[in-house]
Amino acid sequence: MQILKHGKLKKADNACKPAMFRETGFPSPATHYAESSIDLHKELITHQDATFFIRVDGNAQAEMNIFHNDVLLIDRAVSPRHNSLALVVEAGCFKVIRVNWQEDSAPYVLWGVITYIIHKA
Numbered sequence: 001m002q003i004l005k006h007g008k009l010k011k012a013d014n015a016c017k018p019a020m021f022r023e024t025g026f027p028s029p030a031t032h033y034a035e036s037s038i039d040l041h042k043e044l045i046t047h048q049d050a051t052f053f054i055r056v057d058g059n060a061q062a063e064m065n066i067f068h069n070d071v072l073l074i075d076r077a078v079s080p081r082h083n084s085l086a087l088v089v090e091a092g093c094f095k096v097i098r099v100n101w102q103e104d105s106a107p108y109v110l111w112g113v114i115t116y117i118i119h120k121a
Helices: 040-044
Strands: 002-008 051-057 072-077 085-090 093-098 109-118
Touching: none
Parallel strands: none
Antiparallel strands: 002 051, 051 072, 072 109, 085 093, 085 109
C-alpha cells in the first residue's frame, strides 16, 4: 500500500456563527431555523491528539472495502478488537490488516486502529 498523503487532523479555526445580514423589507420566517454545518471533527474523532488520516493509493485492500483515494481515519489511542481493521508496520511497510487473535501471523507493529473509511463518491 502506498500512502499519498498523511497528517494530523486539525480543528477548524472558525466555528459557524449565525450570519448577520442587513435586513431590507420583511424578515424571512426561516431565519430561526438556520443550522450550523456539520463538523466532521466533532462527529468522527474521539481522540483528537491521536487521530491521523491517510489517503490510500491503489486497490490492494479491495477485499476490505478500501479503494483508491479512500481516506482512512486512524486512531492510535484505541485498542484493537477481534476482527477490527488496523494499520500496522510489517517489514518496514504500512499494511492494513484485519485483527485476528486466533491466527498466527507475521510479526508486526500496531500503528493504529482504523475507525472510519471515507469513500470518494
